[in-house]
Amino acid sequence: MSYIEINNVWKEYSDQIVLERINNQVEEGEFITIVGASGCGKTTFLNMLLGTESQTRGSISIAGKPLRNEPDQERGIVFQRYSVFPHLTVLQNVLLSREFEQSPLLSRLFGDAKHKAATEAREMIEAVGLSAALDKYPHELSGGMQQRLAIAQALIKKPRILLLDEPFGALDPGIRADMHQLVLDLWQRYKLTIFMITHDLKEGFYLGTRLWVFDKDRIDPQAPGAFGARITYDVPVGSVNADISKTLEKSIQQTAISNPEHAE
Numbered sequence: 001m002s003y004i005e006i007n008n009v010w011k012e013y014s015d016q017i018v019l020e021r022i023n024n025q026v027e028e029g030e031f032i033t034i035v036g037a038s039g040c041g042k043t044t045f046l047n048m049l050l051g052t053e054s055q056t057r058g059s060i061s062i063a064g065k066p067l068r069n070e071p072d073q074e075r076g077i078v079f080q081r082y083s084v085f086p087h088l089t090v091l092q093n094v095l096l097s098r099e100f101e102q103s104p105l106l107s108r109l110f111g112d113a114k115h116k117a118a119t120e121a122r123e124m125i126e127a128v129g130l131s132a133a134l135d136k137y138p139h140e141l142s143g144g145m146q147q148r149l150a151i152a153q154a155l156i157k158k159p160r161i162l163l164l165d166e167p168f169g170a171l172d173p174g175i176r177a178d179m180h181q182l183v184l185d186l187w188q189r190y191k192l193t194i195f196m197i198t199h200d201l202k203e204g205f206y207l208g209t210r211l212w213v214f215d216k217d218r219i220d221p222q223a224p225g226a227f228g229a230r231i232t233y234d235v236p237v238g239s240v241n242a243d244i245s246k247t248l249e250k251s252i253q254q255t256a257i258s259n260p261e262h263a264e
């Protein structure tokens, strides 16, 4: 049995089928990048993995246990829009995530627990390269720094699975390159299993060990909601497999040209 098992998962909103017949297995430590046309259900899929959305059919299991339909510390998420608290410093933002995870009702830690949490928060801030900005507020940080902070907030809870929903979509290309390196470092260092949505195919090829393409393989022009997207490509990528990456890149570009509605 694989670490993550996705069996015949469907997601429907009233009469709209968003995703259908999603079947896949993911091993621990894989880095899955996800691309697909806007609105095809990528975020919905990530939310199902997070536990904030539930599938309408099928099942998802993690480490042999059915996925619970509520977020827990096994899974952390980073969104495209910065999700940090504006009135708290970098250290306070990360500390709050730690405290909330350990003491969800009080959101306060005391004594040794508080001291340990502060040490861990500083270490995590260092791991994401923000040590020099410990006491800065989010409005004093660049976009890239804010995303570093959001990643630190997610990782301080020690998740085994990190979900990234277009985390670098709003960043300049130069900053994105730094962030790519950071994510690759953190992935190795914390032995994470990562799912990352991106609109940037090159990013998907470069960062992942596997690239999934979500697309509809059946379309009814009279009833756009009649069919959902599936995983139409599932290929090994990354620097180890540059040839496959090139072939697939061409193929997806051709699909986009022949079917402009599905172009990014």
Ligand SMILES: Nc1ncnc2c1ncn2[C@@H]1O[C@H](COP(=O)(O)OP(=O)(O)OP(=O)(O)O)[C@@H](O)[C@H]1O
Residues within 6 Å of the ligand: 013, 018, 036, 037, 038, 039, 040, 041, 042, 043, 044, 045
């Ligand atoms: N809570 C909801 N109720 C009804 N429909 C929803 C809901 N959430 C998402 N949808 C619909 O599900 C479809 C998939 O949305 P989703 O956000 O998952 O797509 P996406 O592939 O992530 O898009 P994008 O790349 O633009 O972010 C869309 O048609 C959207 O309108």
